[in-house]
Amino acid sequence: MEKVVILGTGPAGLTAAIYLARANMNPVVIEGDQPGGQLTLTTEVENFPGFADGILGPELMDSMRKQAERFGATFKRGWVTGVDLTNPPFSLEVSGIGKVETEALIISTGAAAKLLNIPGEKENIGTGVSTCATCDGFFFRGKKVIIVGGGDSAMEEANFLTKFAKEVVIVHRRNDLRASKIMQERTRENSKISWMLNRTPLEVLSAEGVVTGLKVVNNETGNEEIIETNGIFVAIGHTPNTGFLQNAISTDAQGYILVEPGTTKTNIPGVFACGDVQDRMYRQAITAAGTGCMAALDAEKYLEGEFVLDWGQTLS
Known part of the structure; x- marks a missing residue:
């Protein structure tokens, strides 16, 4: 006992x-x-x-x-x-x-944290892939980063990251977002944030232990695309x-x-x-x-x- x-x-x-x-x-x-x-x-x-x-x-x-x-x-x-x-x-x-x-x-x-479960993701956690913008955003000052997700958390983290990053790209697998209207509006008004919607992540790309990009598929055309980036933040819950x-x-x-x-x-x-x-x-x-x-x-x-x-x- x-x-x-x-x-x-x-x-x-x-x-x-x-x-x-x-x-x-x-x-x-x-x-x-x-x-x-x-x-x-x-x-x-x-x-x-x-x-x-x-x-x-x-x-x-x-x-x-x-x-x-x-x-x-x-x-x-x-x-x-x-x-x-x-x-x-x-x-x-x-x-x-x-x-x-x-x-x-x-x-x-x-x-x-829920992960994307794609090649290169787990291998690069802590060296370019993160699930916490508050924890790791500081390390990407002046760099380009990607947020994967379409909910309120993704919008919050995208806006937070603009305090450090020079550019934040939101990647979401659908055109419609789950985030509340007010969070969507606030995010769309932020000039540092760009959008790549209706795209599904396929692979995290890296070279010599450094994240270099995210391979996605354009769900409308079926074509694969590479988004260059210094860091990837997964915000899917x-x-x-x-x-x-x-x-x-x-x-x-x-x-x-x-x-x-x-x-x-x-x-x-x-x-x-x-x-x-x-x-x-x-x-x-x-x-x-x-x-x-x-x-x-x-x-x-x-x-x-x-x-x-x-x-x-x-x-x-």
Whole structure:
């Protein structure tokens, strides 16, 4: 029987582990097949406070992990295949480990950016292909970049990138956009943004580790075209990593875990959610770390009996 188990080792999960370990809660952290989360796919992180000269994403996550271990957090490698959250103690089926029972559970399994799944894409993530304009836009100052997508997120990221890039090209597979009218209007009014609609990406082109272009097919003519670029930002949405929960907890239509506003409390007393798995808006390392701290403090109060009577209405 564990006192508290944390699922996930991104900024949220590791921050929760640090706080709980320092509170002598002996947290057990279960890490999946990508320890460190999305930051392990990022080369340099320049917007995390405390690192004036920036820090490599994998280095930042390794430092967080060592800090949690220093205070007594235990790490186990496995993949959660089933859960029983009916009543505490909660039961988890973990591949490679077996059954794990815990009094409290923190879910910080993150969200995965949807990719195009075309040749050259994964190979160039972090070296010209990105899924986060806020994170990586600065590195493309004075350069030409491409945004792939047609929703509000794509429009927001395109406008944001014009602060740095000299030209932003929006590529979308249809002529019609899913973005709201106001976002479309705002984007079309931006003189730095051009459009290549009704084109489907086929391949990310690169030379000597540097992205050089995007091969697309013109859906009207059937002809293949090459759009020269220094960087490609994929903005076609995210998928929260909640499939393993099998509807055992309240989520929104996209699968993001619902929490009581201002807390990390889910609809199940003793189960908390932090980081990108419950944040569909910000998705930054620093905000994930902040909610990880909140989850640790919420879990500590729960284990001490402070949350049982004031849990509030069930979220739905």
